[in-house]
Amino acid sequence: MKRRFPRGKLRALFLCLILLASGCHLTAQSSPATPADRIAQLELQVKNAQSSADNAWMLVSAALVLLMTGPGLALFYGGLVRKKNVLATMLQSFAMMALITVIWAIVGYSLSFGAGNSFIGGLHNVFLHGVGLRPDTDYAATIPAQTFMVYQLMFAIITPALITGAFAERMKFSAMLLFMMLSQFGLCRWYGCTRYFRRVGAGLRHIPGTPSRISQGTNAPS
């Protein structure tokens, strides 16, 4: 004997499911009831879309700038020196990737970009306190503050790594590390200056790189 599922019940169940699904659909569609709400939601979505696009590019850019130091400069300088100094020269660039990152996280970012005067930041952001995933509108309104922080970190790494080219083959490793730690605190003033300099002249946008390049020349005769 064939047991039949009662057709009436099946139909009712099906109907309920459809109603439920469409109900959910309707509530999702109609939640911003007024035009003002809908416009606000739309604005938020547009903002999020722009933030996503900018953030994607900035994260890739940060990785590219690290690529300049990581294999780029290390190989470039490493090849130019004599055979007996190749590792020491490559390690100088790599050491910057490690050392500057740690300093940056603890105090460097705060001294460079924390609230302060025109020449040096403060200690408000030590240990990256307050540097979260919300944008810092002082610097970049559409990307998370941490993206901005890590992008600037890559610049803080390549700047001293570039300088190492000037004293390759003759400086003590310990002296190089100490020099870089001290100049990190010296150069971060320069980062702080950029805001001031932007008002003075336009070409200064990329100025953080300039002192490093020029100081290579002044280091060279030492």
Next chain:
Amino acid sequence: MPPHSVVLSFVGACLLWVGWFGFNAGSALAASGLATSAFVNTHFAAAAAAVGWGVAEWLRNGKASALGAISGAVAGLVAITPAAGFVTPMSSLIIGLIAGAFCYFIVAKVKNWFGYDDSLDAFGVHGAGGTIGALLTGIFATSSINPIYHNARGDVLPSGVVDGNWAQLGNQFVAVAIAWVLAIVGTFIILKVVDLLIGLRVTADHEVQGLDLSQHGEEGYYWELSAS
């Protein structure tokens, strides 16, 4: 002192070229049209500077070298960095050509005149390239790419010399002078401090031995000597 491996430097310079897009086009801090402009300028200047250095070297030595080509490209990348967000692609070609030839002149001629110690040509490529680039920015910056100056009513004002604003060249001179003074004084002070604390240079023995062994206790290459 000849480089021990131009091959390593060659690969490194190519990676620098690629990474430099993040350096310049990322400095727009957004995926914007300005980022595109900086990206294109970066590439054009690097290429033009490699041509500029290569041609200058060819004319002088009768040969264009691989080391010259990569040095020229790096000089062009350095030179376009201050200008990347402000100039047209054609201007970046000119900046690159000038920077390549100028840095070759510094490395091949001026270095010999003064006899300074710069084994990696850090000053000739980076110092000279950065300086010439910063000055050329004052000439080629145009408000059609990046309107940075506005008057009180919000009208766009000319940027660089190509727009008719000669004052910007003066601004750039001032900026370069400040950068030089800060770099020289700052570097001198920090070097003195480090020298007093722990000493800067390795001993003469260690320098002859090589920094790999004396500073790190290892060597870059272990060549197996064959029996023959």
